[in-house]
Amino acid sequence: MAVVISADSACDLFPDWYRKRRVALVPLYITAGGRTGRDMFDIGPDDLFPPGSGKAALPKTSAPPPLDFFELFRRCAERGDSVVHFAMNSRFSSSFQNAAIAAQEFRNVFVVDTRTLSSAEGLLALRAADRRDAGASAQEIFDAARRDCERVRAYILLDSLDYARRGGRASLLQAFGANLLKLRPCLLLNTAGSLSVAKKFRGNFAQVCREYARFILSRPGTDPGRAFVTTTGMDRPLFDEIVGMVRASGKFREVFTSRAGCTMTVHAGPGALVIFYLGEEPPDRPPVFNTFL
Numbered sequence: 001m002a003v004v005i006s007a008d009s010a011c012d013l014f015p016d017w018y019r020k021r022r023v024a025l026v027p028l029y030i031t032a033g034g035r036t037g038r039d040m041f042d043i044g045p046d047d048l049f050p051p052g053s054g055k056a057a058l059p060k061t062s063a064p065p066p067l068d069f070f071e072l073f074r075r076c077a078e079r080g081d082s083v084v085h086f087a088m089n090s091r092f093s094s095s096f097q098n099a100a101i102a103a104q105e106f107r108n109v110f111v112v113d114t115r116t117l118s119s120a121e122g123l124l125a126l127r128a129a130d131r132r133d134a135g136a137s138a139q140e141i142f143d144a145a146r147r148d149c150e151r152v153r154a155y156i157l158l159d160s161l162d163y164a165r166r167g168g169r170a171s172l173l174q175a176f177g178a179n180l181l182k183l184r185p186c187l188l189l190n191t192a193g194s195l196s197v198a199k200k201f202r203g204n205f206a207q208v209c210r211e212y213a214r215f216i217l218s219r220p221g222t223d224p225g226r227a228f229v230t231t232t233g234m235d236r237p238l239f240d241e242i243v244g245m246v247r248a249s250g251k252f253r254e255v256f257t258s259r260a261g262c263t264m265t266v267h268a269g270p271g272a273l274v275i276f277y278l279g280e281e282p283p284d285r286p287p288v289f290n291t292f293l
Contacts, residue, residue, distance in 0.1 A: 009039040010088035010263040011122040021129040030262045032059035045265040063095040069102035082108035082138035088117040091193040110142035115193035118264040119228035120276040151279040154189040157212045159271030223278040227252040232265040232272040
């Protein structure tokens with residue numbers, strides 16, 4: 001009996017991390033430009049805000065229905081496999097709830113509310129894949145993943161608050177104040193799944209990205225394993241520069257990059273930058289299969 005690691009498409013293990021590490025994906029659905037399709041399989045982030053779209057209706061995301069999860073879990077159960085599934089923040093989407101509904105029909109299907117999204121969710125799924133490959137059981141992977149969720153660090157640098165406001169995640173007053181003062185907000189998505197403003201930067205976007213990277217790299221209590229540097233579509237040379245800063249810092253053994261899929265892009269807008277990582281393991285808790293992480 002094998003252990004299958006799965007996630008919804010908000011994990012942003014694109015373009016090929018999910019294939020390399022054998023993470024099964026259940027896509028969310030995206031409605032943009034008058035059509036609806038599967039996140040990253042039918043509609044990609046470049047389709048969301050085409051040139052000239054201006055203030056057109058904001059694209060919308062919707063969770064996979066329970067049936068989509070049921071079909072994956074059924075195929076695994078027929079092979080005798082267990083499943084550990086990673087779902088995006090339940091405060092943002094019903095993806096976790098729908099996966100949990102489907103899981104009730106099966107034994108040995110475990111659903112994790114990551115309380116995060118994008119490559120932070122992907123980071124958790126990759127750690128689960130490490131544990132699977134090391135021979136851990138589904139129960140062991142699930143228990144370790146829930147502890148890992150408490151260690152996720154997600155500081156999201158937005159180029160603008162406009163998209164968060166239009167999506168209902170920032171008030172008009174907050175957006176007006178940020179735009180008036182030419183501030184670029186850095187939002188903290190905490191381990192309870194709530195957003196707050198962690199820091200405000202001022203200046204042109206390239207300068208702010210460098211300041212943001214230095215801010216993240218100066219944070220104490222960082223796990224030295226992996227980090228993801230993820231963007232929703234910023235200038236490539238600038239992105240490469242930020243990735244270089246993170247790698248040169250020596251704080252992480254592995255630094256991966258990702259272009260965020262539609263879900264993150266809809267909520268954050270184009271141009272967002274995030275460095276996702278984990279906080280260090282609490283000293284009173286022995287590491288779980290940490291040799292591979």
